[in-house]
Amino acid sequence: MYGYKDNTQQNDKIYVLADTVSNQSCAVPEGKRIPFGWSAAAVGASSKEWVRLFWSVPVSDQPGYLRISVALDLREEVCVEVVTAVTSVQIGMLDIRYASVFQPYQLQLTAAQMALISSEGVELRLVKGRAPLWIFTEGPVEAPLLLPHLLRTPCESFNPWSRLSNTLASMSSLQPFGWLEGCVLDGLLDLEGAVGGGHFRETARKHIQMFFDKQGILRYENPRSEPVDGQVYGIEGTLPFAALAQLEPQHPALEKAIAFWLSERAEDGSIWDGAMLSAEGCYTIAYPMAVLAKIYRRVDLVDSALQQLEIRKNKLVCENALYLRYLSDGSRSFCHWTRAYAWYMLGFARTLRVLQEIIGLPEAILRRIDLLKRELARVAEEVMKYQSQEGLWFVYVNEPYTGVETSGSSAIATALAIGVQLGILDRNILSICDSARGSLAKYVTSDGILHGVTQNNKAGEELQRNGYRILSQMGTGLAAQLEAAMKLVKPYEVS
Template identity: 60%
Template sequence: MCLSNHTDSKVELPGKTPCLAAAHAQTADLKVPESKRIPFGWTAAGIGPGSGESLTLYWNGPLRNHPAWLRIAIALDVRENVRLALRSAATGVPIGEFDIRYASVFQLYQVKLTGAQTELVLKEGAVLSLIQGSEALWIFTGGPAEAPLLLPHLLPESADSPDPWLQLPGNLASLSSVQAFGWQEGCVLDGLLELERAAGTGRFLGSVKAHLGMFFDQHGNLRYENPRSEPADGRVYGIEGTLPFAALAQVDPAHPSMERAIRFWLSDASDDGTIRDGTMLSAEGSYTIAYPMAVMAKAYDRHDLALLAIRQLEARQKLLTDGDVLYLRSHEDGSRSFRNWSRAYAWYLLGLARTLRELQEFSSLPDADYNRIAALKSELARAAGVIMTYQSPAGLWPVYVDEPETGIETSGSAAIAAALAIGVQLGVLDDQAGLAALRTRNALTDYLTPDGILYGVAQNNKDDGRLQREGYRILSQMGTGLAAQLEAVLQQLPGLPGIRL
């Protein structure tokens, strides 16, 4: 069964790095589970656990003895550990394996090929078969030309690799960086908006609109899937699902869906004004709730939303901090979890910094509310001081910031450093925070692919945190969005050398 065809398999990526797209794919005729949906109506192929349920990729292109990366992207949510064997199609020569654990939709995976293996794959094709996993694994095989990295492709290794920071904006500005609607896509959108704030060319603003246009139709109707790949059209799936509305409010404040997010917040608020995820209050809400609330408060001059945003930050300071310790989650029974997780600090600090930046530009608050904002600025300074003590000499942070043995985590590092840079921009933090952010930026250079994608990212905590402690790391466009936020804010700070779009 032919799933996708391309008349020309060579694709020029936005960062000017050429890749070779699969010319066509053949697989067994597996059906998408009834409760699930492939995003955007794109074509996907299932690789099943049964014999004969493999996927074969073919390329039309010159045979070259050139090392390359073979990449695929996930099309349906994965809730188990999966391994794919990769071999040549005609002679069955083993080439490598994909190690895929609890993957989210749009996550990229890659296997390094030697020059001889690249030539073999181009000559014979490549077969992907499931060697671990109980359910079919679905990968994208067809989609728009504007999203080449989300389709199977070969990325040749270059002996003269360009600066990956120069490739990052082009990669992020394409549809290759689209993520699941919610916190992951929100990180990308904020990266694009921050790049626009730094560059002011309109280029990245157009990319934000193109991204949002994938999820909203011409009538403003929202169409997307929740984190389990289940259709969630026309509704907000949870507190993490409101982050993209911050970007929507900035590029199209009159959009008919804006009121949907506001209604969700107001209907979900408890008597004390806090908005939780069921019975749990999480650090994510500083970024995914308080920040978009503050954006809308400024956009619509709504004092009630500004106060609600302040309340979210105050509640999280009270319930998630304990001296110099920060937790990701506070539970109804009084317990707390994910102690000193780097991405807990990421969401807490980035939410504080971004919300304060929006509220600082809000002109109609009473003095008492500005006093509350001043207290939150003090909390940003306190928490920033704590997290800077855990920064490694190289400039990054571990998965658990006080446990170096858990290994470096790049997305949390990027977000923490972006928050530090915004704090300097606000005048809340001093130059030492700016230099700490710059050290992070420089250290992240070694964790960017040649075409500008961040790797070294800890997997999402769908497996209750086990993967974070096992040293498992992924490529992540969500993480790329956070790196872009850091890069762009640093460009807006005076006196920091060598950073330009």
């Protein structure tokens, strides 16, 4: 059972927000924007750019974490030194690499360090990196994860899935509009379908409202923190329209998504990201396209959704190996990457689930759907060979030294569970999903965020292979999708 209200009270007690921020004012870089008009500060190398955080509430009884969250897109590796604000005692370093907006970072603290910090405050200094690191300093109290805070480590045991669902169903799970936020929105709506109660759906609605003005016009930033109001920034930016269509099927922005897809279609019907055809499109294009096809009863969108899956199957699969990207010169990259399987399989599973709900499709369309079901079964059989003893999948599924990766593992297991739900996969596969679910619980923080996620691939494959891991609301959304899928397919067995 999900005890949302009880867990809200519990989570409130473990967050201790910084109530004073001291820093020299600094202009946001030209062409960039802080989301929602929230307050942010720039942490730089000069003493004039050091940021100080202070607490009025003493914390002395338990260990925990210092947390900050990124407010502007980051395209480099930076390191932030944390020292106490009065006596300059060094507490530690925050290693922040290629971060996206809203990404939280944490530094583990002893009980003595927690007491010292809450008494003196801390000073943040950039010791590696070219440009200042922008962090959120003020925002809604409903999003404590995104504001500077101390996190108390609870002494009592807790249900990780209850905590995860609680945090997801809050403003702390906000992500940039696009594929990151889409994973969160789908997790919320999936939990609503599996659990009910209205709260998850209402939170999804609140999330979406953050990105639209009163006239229904999109107000947001692209992955580089550049304002792109009223536009669709790219193929990964259309995933949230699946949730929007389910919540507000008459919203005027839905036509923007359809117009974007139509404008980007190649002669064969495929939709590329510039010179690249990516596995992401199975999830970020085909799936929302299928949702709109169902709502608007448009067979042309059904046809286009199927084309996105069919063409990606033909271009991204080579000798049973799956690639994330196919380039116009015929080359491929990110072979056997976990999140390539994640986007490919999740896109297939979710798209097929929506299309199966549409009544009266032409026989030719149904035959194409059957072929795609076979492809989901094939790739499922292939990826299951690589499940680790821990129950998860490695960053590169065939390379154990790269370590397990939790977000891709969540999505793969979700796709498998949906495949069972649709009758495409055998029910005995649920044991694989159960194994993944059990192991993922170990990676849920005490306040309900998924850890063990590889960074976004802005820095290429090297960053994926080097063991670097982050906390992620996107990953939390994918884990919630698994939890919901398991509740739907095993309603009496998942607690």
